[in-house]
Structure formats: C-alpha cells, structure tokens
Amino acid sequence: MTATLFVEQTLNGLQFGVMLFLMAAGLTLIFGIMDVINLAHGSLYMAGAFVGATITARTGSFTLGVLAGAAAGALIALILELTIIRRLYARDHLDQVLATYALILTFNEGVKVLWGPAPIFLSAPAALAGTIEVLPGIPYPTYRLVVIAAGIGAALFLGWLIGRTRAGMLIRAGTTNRETVQALGVDVGLLFALVFAVGGALAGLAGVMAGPILAVQVGMGEQILILAFVVVVVGGLGSVRGAMAGALLVGLTDTWARALLPTLLRGLLPPASADQVAANLGSVAVYLLMAVVLAVRPQGLFPRHA
Amino acid sequence: MRERAAVAVGLALLVAAPFVLEAMDEAFLLSVLTRMLAYALAAAALDLVLGYGGMVSFGHGAFLGTGAYVAGVLLHHRADGTAVIDWPVRIGGTAEALVAWPAAALVSGLLAAAIGAISLRTRAVHFIMITLAFAQMVFFLVLALPQYGGTDGLMVPGRNVLVGASLAGDAPLYWAALALLVAFLAFARSAMAARFGLALKGARMNERRALALGVPVYRIRLAAFTLSGAVAGLAGAVLANQSSFVSPDLLSWQRSGELMVMVILGGQGTLFGPVLGAIALLAAEEELAALTEHWMLILGPALLVVVLFFRGGLWRVVAGKGGHA
Amino acid sequence: MLEARGLTRRFGALAANEDVTLTLAAGECHAVIGPNGAGKSTLVAMLAGEQRPDGGSVMLAGEDITSLGPAARARRGIARSFQITQLCRDLTVRENVMLAVQAASGWHWGFLRAARNDRGLTVDADASLAAAGLASRAHIPAGLLSHGEQRQLELAIALSQAPRVLLLDEPAAGLGAAETPALAARLAALKGRIAMLLVEHDMDTVFALADRITVLAGGRVIASGAPAEIRANRAVREAYLGDVVDA
Numbered sequence: 103m104t105a106t107l108f109v110e111q112t113l114n115g116l117q118f119g120v121m122l123f124l125m126a127a128g129l130t131l132i133f134g135i136m137d138v139i140n141l142a143h144g145s146l147y148m149a150g151a152f153v154g155a156t157i158t159a160r161t162g163s164f165t166l167g168v169l170a171g172a173a174a175g176a177l178i179a180l181i182l183e184l185t186i187i188r189r190l191y192a193r194d195h196l197d198q199v200l201a202t203y204a205l206i207l208t209f210n211e212g213v214k215v216l217w218g219p220a221p222i223f224l225s226a227p228a229a230l231a232g233t234i235e236v237l238p239g240i241p242y243p244t245y246r247l248v249v250i251a252a253g254i255g256a257a258l259f260l261g262w263l264i265g266r267t268r269a270g271m272l273i274r275a276g277t278t279n280r281e282t283v284q285a286l287g288v289d290v291g292l293l294f295a296l297v298f299a300v301g302g303a304l305a306g307l308a309g310v311m312a313g314p315i316l317a318v319q320v321g322m323g324e325q326i327l328i329l330a331f332v333v334v335v336v337g338g339l340g341s342v343r344g345a346m347a348g349a350l351l352v353g354l355t356d357t358w359a360r361a362l363l364p365t366l367l368r369g370l371l372p373p374a375s376a377d378q379v380a381a382n383l384g385s386v387a388v389y390l391l392m393a394v395v396l397a398v399r400p401q402g403l404f405p406r407h408a
Numbered sequence: 409m410r411e412r413a414a415v416a417v418g419l420a421l422l423v424a425a426p427f428v429l430e431a432m433d434e435a436f437l438l439s440v441l442t443r444m445l446a447y448a449l450a451a452a453a454l455d456l457v458l459g460y461g462g463m464v465s466f467g468h469g470a471f472l473g474t475g476a477y478v479a480g481v482l483l484h485h486r487a488d489g490t491a492v493i494d495w496p497v498r499i500g501g502t503a504e505a506l507v508a509w510p511a512a513a514l515v516s517g518l519l520a521a522a523i524g525a526i527s528l529r530t531r532a533v534h535f536i537m538i539t540l541a542f543a544q545m546v547f548f549l550v551l552a553l554p555q556y557g558g559t560d561g562l563m564v565p566g567r568n569v570l571v572g573a574s575l576a577g578d579a580p581l582y583w584a585a586l587a588l589l590v591a592f593l594a595f596a597r598s599a600m601a602a603r604f605g606l607a608l609k610g611a612r613m614n615e616r617r618a619l620a621l622g623v624p625v626y627r628i629r630l631a632a633f634t635l636s637g638a639v640a641g642l643a644g645a646v647l648a649n650q651s652s653f654v655s656p657d658l659l660s661w662q663r664s665g666e667l668m669v670m671v672i673l674g675g676q677g678t679l680f681g682p683v684l685g686a687i688a689l690l691a692a693e694e695e696l697a698a699l700t701e702h703w704m705l706i707l708g709p710a711l712l713v714v715v716l717f718f719r720g721g722l723w724r725v726v727a728g729k730g731g732h733a
Numbered sequence: 734m735l736e737a738r739g740l741t742r743r744f745g746a747l748a749a750n751e752d753v754t755l756t757l758a759a760g761e762c763h764a765v766i767g768p769n770g771a772g773k774s775t776l777v778a779m780l781a782g783e784q785r786p787d788g789g790s791v792m793l794a795g796e797d798i799t800s801l802g803p804a805a806r807a808r809r810g811i812a813r814s815f816q817i818t819q820l821c822r823d824l825t826v827r828e829n830v831m832l833a834v835q836a837a838s839g840w841h842w843g844f845l846r847a848a849r850n851d852r853g854l855t856v857d858a859d860a861s862l863a864a865a866g867l868a869s870r871a872h873i874p875a876g877l878l879s880h881g882e883q884r885q886l887e888l889a890i891a892l893s894q895a896p897r898v899l900l901l902d903e904p905a906a907g908l909g910a911a912e913t914p915a916l917a918a919r920l921a922a923l924k925g926r927i928a929m930l931l932v933e934h935d936m937d938t939v940f941a942l943a944d945r946i947t948v949l950a951g952g953r954v955i956a957s958g959a960p961a962e963i964r965a966n967r968a969v970r971e972a973y974l975g976d977v978v979d980a
Binding site: 212378386400 | 458464466526529530532533534536537538540541542544545548549551552553554558661665668669672676702704705707708709711712715716
Binding site: 595601607614616618619620623 | 781783802803804805806807808812813815819820821822823824828829831832833835836837839840841842843844845846847848849851854890894
C-alpha cells in the first residue's frame with residue numbers, strides 16, 4: 103500500500119460520496135416530508151447528465167451544461183410532482199413503487215429515442231483537465247477536486263436552506279411531524295413542489311457532474327439510485343445529516359473495496375479473471391456494510407425519532 | 409361461484425393449449441407459454457408475500473435468478489463431468505429434475521431466509537429499499553463468478569430429466585411447468601385459508617392487534633418470505649430449462665419490478681390474479697415488441713395509467729371477485 | 734399476578750411515567766384513573782410490552798417479563814383491549830376471534846386444513862361470539878360493525894384467549910348511555926376469575942367494578958387504595974375527582 107494509492111482512493115471515495123449525497127439528500131427529503139418513495143429519482147440524474155452533455159456540446163461551455171443539467175432535473179421533477187407524484191401521496195408505498203417504476207421504463211426508453219442507445223461522452227473543460235499536486239508528489243485530477251468542492255458547496259447550501267430559512271424550518275418540521283406543518287396553514291402543495299424541485303436539481307447536478315467521470319448512458323440512473331437507497335437506509339430515512347454520513351461511508355467503502363480487492367485476489371486467481379471478480383465483489387461490499395448497519399441499528403445511523 | 413368457473417376455464421385452456429397449438433401448426437408457441445407459466449409461478453409466489461403478507465419485496469428477481477443458476481450450473485457440470493464443489497464434500501452436476509429442482513428451491517429458499525431475516529426487522533419503505541439492495545448484492549455476487557460466464561451468462565447444455573424421462577422438447581417441459589403451477593396454487597390456496605394464512609393476513613391488516621394477541625408476526629412473515637423465495641427459485645429452474653440459457657439479467661432489479669407488476673396487474677392477494685397478470689404482461693410485451701422497437705414507451709405509460717386509475721387487477725374483472733386493493 | 738415496579742418512561746425531558754408501582758392480585762379489578770395526560774396509556778403500553786420502560790420492571794406471576802415484547806407477553810396470558818379499537822377490519826368477525834384463539838393455542842403452522850373447519854379454533858370462537866351477542870354478525874367483515882359492536886368484539890377477542898390478566902384501556906370509550914352498564918355487567922361477571930387492570934374515565938363504571946383504585950397524575954401515583962379511601966382522599970379530590978364532582 104503506497105501513500106499515493108491511499109490518498110488517491112480516499113479522494114475518489116470522497117468524490118463518489120458527495121455524488122451519492124446529492125442523490126440521497128433529495129430522496130430522503132422527499133421521503134421524510136411526503137412519505138413518498140420515488141424510483142424515478144434516478145431518471146432525474148440521467149436527464150441531468152444527458153441535457154448537460156448536450157448543452158455543453160452545443161455551446162462549448164461546461165458551466166452552462168452544468169446549470170442546464172441542474173435546471174433540467176428541477177424542471178422535470180416539478181412537472182412530475184404536479185402531474186403524477188401528487189396523485190400518489192395518498193396511495194400506499196406499493197403504488198408509489200409501481201408508478202415510479204413505470205416512469206423509469208418510460209424515461210429510459212425516451213432517452214433511447216432522443217439520444218440513441220450508445221453512451222455519449224462529456225469531457226471536463228480544458229481548464230480542469232489537468233492535475234493538482236494535493237500532497238507533495240501526489241497529483242490528483244483537478245476536475246474531481248472541483249466535483250468534491252461543488253458537492254460540499256451543495257451540501258452547505260442545503261444545510262443553509264434547511265437550517266436558516268423559513269422553508270427549511272417547515273421542511274424540518276415536516277420530516278418529524280407531517281401533521282404539524284399542515285396544521286400551520288402552510289400551502290403544503292407549494293412546499294412539496296419546492297422540495298421536489300430542489301431534490302431534482304441536486305440529482306440533475308449530480309448527473310451532469312458525473313458525466314466526465316462515468317459514461318452518460320441509459321441505465322446510469324438506476325445504478326446510482328440503488329446505491330442512494332443504501333445510503334438512505336444506512337443514514338436513516340428522512341435525515342439529511344444521515345444522508346451525508348451514509349454517503350461518505352458508502353462512497354469510501356465502495357471505492358476502497360474496489361481498490362483493494364484486485365491486489366488481494368491477484369494472488370489467488372489468474373490476473374484476467376481476478377480483475378472482473380474483484381470489480382464485482384467490490385460492488386458487494388456496500389451491501390454488506392448495509393447489512394451490518396441494519397443488524398446493529400435497524401433504523402439507520404440517524405433515526406428520525408431518536 | 410364465478411371465481412370457481414374462471415379457475416376451471418383457465419385450467420381447461422392451459423390443458424388444451426398443447427393440443428390446440430399442435431392442431432394449428434403453431435407448436436413453437438408452446439415454449440412461449442412455458443415461459444409464461446414459469447413467470448406465473450414466480451408471480452404467484454410473490455403474491456404470498458406481497459398480497460397476503462403485505463411485504464413489498466423488490467427483490468424477488470434474485471430468488472428467481474438464483475434458482476435458474478442452480479439448475480443451469482448443475483446441468484453445466486453434469487455435461488462437463490466436473491464437480492460443483494470438491495470440498496468439504498464433492499457435489500457433482502446432475503440432470504435429474506428431482507434433485508436439481510428441489511436444490512434450486514432450497515438454495516433460493518435459504519437465500520430468502522437470510523435476506524428476510526435482516527429485511528423483516530424493518531418496515532415499509534425501508535423494507536422495499538433493503539430487499540432491492542440485497543437483490544442487487546446477489547446480482548453482483550453472481551457476476552463475480554467467472555466460471556459461470558459472468559456478465560455474459562451461461563449456456564445451459566441440454567435439459568433436466570424427470571425420473572429418467574427427458575424434458576427435452578416443448579411438450580414435456582410445458583406439462584412439468586403446468587403441474588408445478590397447479591400444485592403450488594392448490595397448496596397456497598389451502599395454506600392461505602388455514603391457520604398460517606389467517607396469521608399472515610391478520611398481521612398485514614393490523615400488526616399491532618396481531619402482536620397483542622401473541623401472534624409471532626416476525627416468524628410468520630419470515631416463513632412466508634422463505635417459502636415464496638423457494639418457489640420463485642423453482643420457477644427459475646423451469647426458466648433455465650425453457651431458455652437453455654441463464655444470465656444475470658434474471659437477477660436484475662428489472663425482473664423484480666416485472667414480477668411486482670404481474671402481481672398488481674392481475675390483482676394482489678388472489679393467487680390466480682398474478683398468474684393472469686404474468687400471462688398478460690408477457691403477452692403484451694411480445695405483441696408490443698413486434699410493433700415497435702421502442703415498445704417500452706407504450707408499456708411504461710400504460711402501466712402508469714393502470715396504477716393510477718385501474719385498481720383491483722384483471723382477476724376482479726374476470727372472476728368478479730378481487731383481493732384487497 | 735401482575736406487578737409494576739418503579740416503572741419510568743420519558744419522552745425527551747417529559748416523564749410520562751415516573752416510578753409507578755402497582756400490583757394486580759389474581760382475580761381482582763384494579764382501576765387506574767387520572768386526568769388526561771396522567772400517563773395511563775403509557776402505563777398500559779409498558780405493561781402490554783408495546784413500550785419499553787426507561788427504568789423499573791414488570792413481573793408476571795413472579796417472572797420478570799420487562800424485556801419481553803407484546804406477543805411474548807400475550808402468550809404468557811396477558812390480553813388487552815385498546816382505547817381505539819384495533820381489529821383486522823377485512824377479516825370476518827368470526828375470523829378475528831379465531832385468530833385470537835389460534836394465537837392463544839400457539840400453533841400457527843397449519844397449511845392444509847381450512848381454519849373455518851378447524852374445530853380447535855371454531856368451538857372457542859363461536860362460544861366467545863355467542864357470549865358477546867355477536868353470533869348473528871359472525872360472517873361479516875369486522876370493519877362493517879357499528880362502533881358499539883366493534884367494542885364488544887374487541888372484548889370478545891381478549892376473552893377468547895382465556896387470559897390470566899386483562900388490560901382494559903378505556904373499554905367504555907365511545908359507548909352510549911345504554912351500552913356502558915351492559916359492559917360493566919359483563920366485566921363484573923369476570924371478577925374473581927381474571928385479574929383486570931381497568932383504565933377508565935367513566936367514574937360510575939370505575940366505582941362499580943374496582944376492588945382497588947390507583948390514581949395517576951403527572952405520571953406519578955398520587956394515591957392508591959380501596960374505592961372508599963380514594964373517594965375520601967383529599968389530594969385525589971383536589972387533583973382530579975374534585976373536577977368531576979363540581980361538574
């Protein structure tokens with residue numbers, strides 16, 4: 103184990119963690135306040151990536167692409183909330199799962215029609231293409247550092263929104279006691295739409311920022327959605343703080359497992375299959391983490407009704 | 409009364425199907441029908457958990473796929489003449505369905521027991537997310553088995569034999585699948601009307617009351633979940649024979665979602681409904697796929713409309729009597 | 734029979750129960766009264782096993798059952814009725830009682846014989862329904878019963894389990910003026926056979942049934958004794974009964 107690998111993988115884990123946080127924060131808020139499980143949250147991430155990549159390609163500006171991706175996430179989320187999700191608040195979780203599952207099918211196929219089935223590529227802007235020496239002798243891609251910074255920025259913004267604003271006060275009240283908010287005479291419909299839009303913007307942002315790191319392709323939303331579920335379960339449903347802790351834990355575990363396993367397995371298996379086995383076994387690590395957390399704390403690390 | 413008639417007509421149609429298809433010179437469709445029966449078995453098994461038990465499992469694809477892999481792997485080793493494992497005891501491959509199919513059910517059942525034991529400690533949305541996540545874990549575990557094809561899947565050489573009689577050809581496998589389905593439906597119907605069903609339904613309708621009465625809710629649910637997983641594994645074994653191919657796709661979250669759709673489309677808590685749902689969904693997929701490459705753009709919104717506006721399921725329409733909404 | 738020793742339960746800084754001690758002798762009816770928010774429902778929840786106490790213990794016939802959940806306690810002979818009726822609304826009235834009988838029998842693993850033909854369930858269930866006057870309603874879903882009938886069923890379910898201890902959380906809640914005395918008469922007939930803990934607001938019912946009365950206020954026991962003593966107790970009159978007498 104070299105220092106370089108250690109620093110690199112830790113930063114990679116951190117970067118993956120903040121992406122997961124952007125996804126999980128929206129999911130956990132939507133669940134906490136509206137008691138809705140939204141599988142189509144991954145579709146917002148995918149939409150952000152595709153719209154962001156397209157705008158970047160058209161305008162040549164990555165910044166515009168990022169803004170467009172976040173805006174697309176927010177806008178689609180808002181439309182979904184107003185037309186479909188709103189009808190699901192009074193339904194049971196099964197209906198919510200099925201309806202949003204139907205949305206995933208629709209969105210995935212829709213993207214295939216609009217952009218074709220092949221992955222499209224989004225590269226980081228030239229200014230961020232290089233590396234920065236994070237520690238003497240250890241270079242790290244600038245773009246990934248920017249992603250970490252942006253993720254932390256978004257987390258701080260969310261912290262401010264929830265901790266310091268009137269809307270945030272209502273959101274906090276809503277996650278612990280839904281009836282209170284309704285009793286306050288607040289326009290609940292507006293609050294719900296707002297939360298959905300914010301969640302959509304964060305998911306869209308995560309999607310477009312992931313673009314230069316992962317491939318922009320159909321199905322990308324579900325891969326991260328399931329991991330975001332793990333984050334939410336580990337962190338505790340409805341808790342943004344839990345989402346942060348869970349996201350970093352899952353991000354680091356996943357990255358570390360993938361980084362360490364190939365070295366471990368190369369001693370046991372032929373190199374060609376060792377890498378494939380390691381990659382897939384590495385994916386298993388986060389689920390084991392979830393199982394352990396659940397065995398000890400079924401309500402997650404930060405339960406709502408502590 | 410009308411429900412009984414519907415069941416009788418349905419069974420008569422399924423029994424007549426091989427002869428009718430043969431007469432129409434469309435015998436190749438029998439394989440398609442076998443696939444429908446296998447999914448119907450898995451969907452009915454899921455209904456036990458979802459409809460009667462109120463546990464929204466988003467992970468039944470894992471049990472279906474595991475069962476398929478067990479049957480496939482046993483056939484694979486049998487053809488190779490190699491052992492599945494050498495230690496601590498040597499387990500070789502087999503083509504005998506009386507060994508392979510119970511093995512598929514056993515492995516899937518054990519997996520369901522393990523996943524259920526952890527997941528059932530949680531409720532509602534937690535449960536949905538956790539079953540989905542564990543199924544995904546199984547998916548990656550199977551991907552990590554390079555000797556069974558990894559992402560590419562595994563070609564299954566030949567078919568199982570049933571007490572020496574080959575299941576090769578479409579008709580024998582069809583009859584085997586139909587027999588399994590009928591046997592499970594008969595058993596599950598009686599179990600749901602018996603003590604076990606009363607406890608399972610009571611726990612779904614009012615868990616607090618059930619606990620206050622002394623019903624061991626957790627154990628009852630775990631038993632139902634395990635049984636359901638085992639039967640889904642059995643369905644997987646049939647699928648492995650039908651398609652001569654097993655792939656990680658069987659374990660994917662899409663399969664789990666599809667099984668849930670079948671249950672709801674047909675009507676949850678009816679057992680027969682999910683059978684109808686499975687046949688209807690797979691038929692719709694085939695028809696739509698023949699129509700356009702982008703058939704999901706039709707199926708997705710159609711499904712959404714069904715969930716939003718059409719509650720109760722197909723079985724209610726056919727039999728005049730549905731499960732609970 | 735049933736004993737609460739120093740039960741304490743806190744929600745944040747608020748103590749819903751503080752050092753509550755009471756005993757329920759075999760066959761006696763022990764009433765717990767107190768103003769709203771006195772902690773009566775919390776006490777019942779801790780005795781039934783739905784809530785864990787932060788301190789203290791619960792003993793059943795000499796056995797410490799503090800760590801047992803509600804189902805395990807029910808299997809040891811503690812039955813209860815809820816303040817707000819808890820029924821399986823889509824099961825028939827008869828099935829609701831059959832489930833209770835089945836739970837008391839402890840055997841749930843029947844898969845082949847239909848429960849409706851299972852004499853181990855139906856005999857006791859039908860007897861219970863007849864005693865509750867619900868025999869004619871046996872085959873309709875429990876959710877379709879009137880409120881009064883649902884309260885009857887709630888009690889029939891508890892009694893069908895032949896419990897040693899019966900926890901009654903406001904059994905007269907929502908009953909009409911004619912129904913309450915009938916309920917009191919049914920409960921009076923159980924005295925001497927089943928130990929009953931009765932939480933009730935209706936003072937006529939309480940004084941008609943109780944062998945002993947414990948008064949809770951602010952989560953603490955402020956008095957405990959025979960009905961006559963409680964009537965005469967100045968602290969109780971001031972804290973609680975006074976309001977009723979004046980009203």
